[in-house]
Amino acid sequence: MYKRILLKISGEALAGKDGNGLNEEMVEKVVSQLVALREKGTEIAIVVGGGNFWRGRQGKNMDRSTADYMGMLATTLNALALCDAIESKGVPARVQTAININVVAEPFILRKAQKHLERKRIVIFACGTGNPYFTTDTGAALRAAQIKADALIMAKNIDGVYDSDPRTNPEAKKFDKLTYMEVMNRGLSVMDLTSITMCMENHIPIIAFGLGEKDSIIRAGMGEKIGTLIN
Secondary structure, eight states, X not given: OOSEEEEEEOHHHHHGGGOSSOOHHHHHHHHHHHHHHHHTTOEEEEEEOOTTTOOGGGGTTSOHHHHHHHHHHHHHHHHHHHXXXXXXXXXXXXXXXXXXXXXXXXXXXXXXXXXXXHTTOEEEEESTTSSTTOOHXXXXXXXXXXXXXXXXEEEESSSSEESXXXXXXXXXXXXXXXXXXXXXXXXXXXXXXXHHHHHHHXXXXXXXXXXXXXXXXXXXXXXOSOSEEEO
16 A cells, blocks of 8 residues: 555546546546545545646647646646545645646645645645646656655556557557556657656656546555556
């Protein structure tokens, strides 16, 4: 069992099948597992994407920095929604943003985030790194390193890492375990290279698993064999 984890979850995962907006049933499924995992003693931080509200390709004719900042704001929408759903269960939660939106959330302050985690509050990090040209995967790796997470668990739409896309290739092979270097050398689509390198340098194991599997967040947080382990 990991003492402290960082969960990376995409915005599309919270949207359910259509990939847009927020699906209340999916949010409830995620939050219920987070609450149950917290009750087992795990300290939980979350980095959430914003692809259900804003995708980079929608801003393809837009200045890259502007499009990326819009994506950061979209992650804040999901973070606030998750925070509200968690607190509705009687569990304290906090949203911290990498760009200042003081009216709705705390600014990211590492010591404050660590105190929240120590007090068993669930902390949701929004706005990625706060800088354009970086993905939310990079934000997840960065925050995991900063809070000294024991593992970075990645909830995905498929049940692990494959050598090709299993949605288009029925012969795709799933990996149970990989090294960081194997991921980079094979060009596997788990996280971007910056994120993988950061996890490797800070010795943070990555567990990529399918959100659709039963109690998958709980199982990953408890250190059970699920999905693909990268270390």
